[in-house]
Amino acid sequence: GAVVSQHPSWVICKSGTSVKIECRSLDFQATTMFWYRQFPKQSLMLMATSNEGSKATYEQGVEKDKFLINHASLTLSTLTVTSAHPEDSSFYICSARDPNSGRDNEQFFGPGTRLTVL
Amino acid sequence: GESVGLHLPTLSVQEGDNSIINCAYSNSASDYFIWYKQESGKGPQFIIDIRSNMDKRQGQRVTVLLNKTVKHLSLQIAATQPGDSAVYFCAEARYILGSNYKLTFGKGTLLTVNP
Numbered sequence: 001g002a003v004v005s006q007h008p009s010w011v012i013c014k015s016g017t018s019v020k021i022e023c024r025s026l027d028f029q030a031t032t033m034f035w036y037r038q039f040p041k042q043s044l045m046l047m048a049t050s051n052e053g054s055k056a057t058y059e060q061g062v063e064k065d066k067f068l069i070n071h072a073s074l075t076l077s078t079l080t081v082t083s084a085h086p087e088d089s090s091f092y093i094c095s096a097r098d099p100n101s102g103r104d105n106e107q108f109f110g111p112g113t114r115l116t117v118l
Numbered sequence: 119g120e121s122v123g124l125h126l127p128t129l130s131v132q133e134g135d136n137s138i139i140n141c142a143y144s145n146s147a148s149d150y151f152i153w154y155k156q157e158s159g160k161g162p163q164f165i166i167d168i169r170s171n172m173d174k175r176q177g178q179r180v181t182v183l184l185n186k187t188v189k190h191l192s193l194q195i196a197a198t199q200p201g202d203s204a205v206y207f208c209a210e211a212r213y214i215l216g217s218n219y220k221l222t223f224g225k226g227t228l229l230t231v232n233p
Contacts, residue, residue, distance in 0.1 A: 004161075032218050043207060043223040044162065051216065093161050097218060105150045105211045105219040109161035 002028050002098045006110035013084055014118055021079045021113045023094030029074035030096035034107060035067075038091040050077045084117045091115075130230045137195040139227045141208035144189060149219065150211040153182060153193045156226070157204045165193070167211070195229075203231045 003026040013019050023033055031052050036044040048069050050056045056069040068080040077096075081088055091114050095107035131137050143151070149170055154162035168175045168182045168191075175182050181194040191208050205226045211219040 032216065034221075043225050044221075045223070046221065049214070049218065049220070095161075104213075105152070105167065106164065107219075107221065109163070112159070112161050114159070 002096070002101065002108040004030075004094065004096050004108045004110040006092075006094055006113050008113060009111060010114040010116075012116045012118065015085050016083055018080055018082045019084055019115060021081070021092055021094075021115070023077045023079070023096070023110055025075045025096045025098070025108070028096075028098040028100065030077075031074065031099050032097045033071060033077040034095045034097075035069060035077075035079050036093045036095070038093060038112075040091075044093060047079075081115065084115070086117045089115055089117045127225065128228045128230070130232060131198050133198060133200060133231055133233050135198055137193075137198045137202070137229060137231075139193045139195075139206050139208075139229065141191040141193075141224050142189060143191060143208070143210055143224075145210060145212075145222075146186070146189065148210040148212050151182070151184060151191050152209045152211055152221070153180075154207045154209060154223075155202075155204045156207060162207060165206075198229075198231050200231045200233055203229055205229070 005024045007022045033050045035047045038044045047062045048056045048058045050069050050071040052071045058064045071077040091112050093112040095109045150167050152167040153165040156162045166177045179196045183192045205228050207226045208224040210222045214220045
């Protein structure tokens with residue numbers, strides 16, 4: 001099956017620094033990737049939809065200048081949390097759609113990245 | 119706003135019993151409903167989906183029922199095993215541009231299977 005990886009799996013940073021999280025589709029080319037945020041004991045909330053070669057579409061309430069998304073290739077999307085603060089501490093999960101899977105509604109999820117901002 | 123929610127935040131069952139996890143939704147303009155399983159510290163794993171024009175779909179040990187009249191979705195797990203212990207989310211999938219679907223997740227139910 002389609003595999004999506006994320007790096008790093010966890011990161012601890014100081015307040016005010018920026019953190020980059022990578023999302024890779026390992027065995028397929030993903031024209032679209034999605035970024036979600038999940039706080040403890042809560043559900044996944046979609047942050048943005050990332051299309052290769054174009055600007056990401058952000059959900060209402062998500063600051064595009066704070067959460068920079070780059071989808072420069074068909075196998076890699078990055079999320080950069082700029083000037084991170086403790087309230088940004090969360091579990092960040094990406095997903096990718098395989099256009100050749102035959103199922104347009106199927107998203108393959110990465111293992112998540114645990115961000116802790118001190 | 120529109121949301122997908124769950125009736126039961128926790129469910130504890132004995133190994134071998136059947137489990138039923140429920141979900142209520144409020145937005146009728148969805149194309150699919152999907153159930154995901156999420157183990158601690160991991161990303162969601164697809165279990166089964168159902169198109170909005172269907173009322174039942176079966177998979178291996180799982181059955182999803184959709185009642186559009188009362189906007190209710192359920193996941194039935196037969197012969198529940200300890201490995202089924204996880205948080206289960208229902209999600210609503212709505213079509214957006216470019217052959218993509220936007221997922222809206224419900225709150226999740228923690229299923230605990232006791233040996």
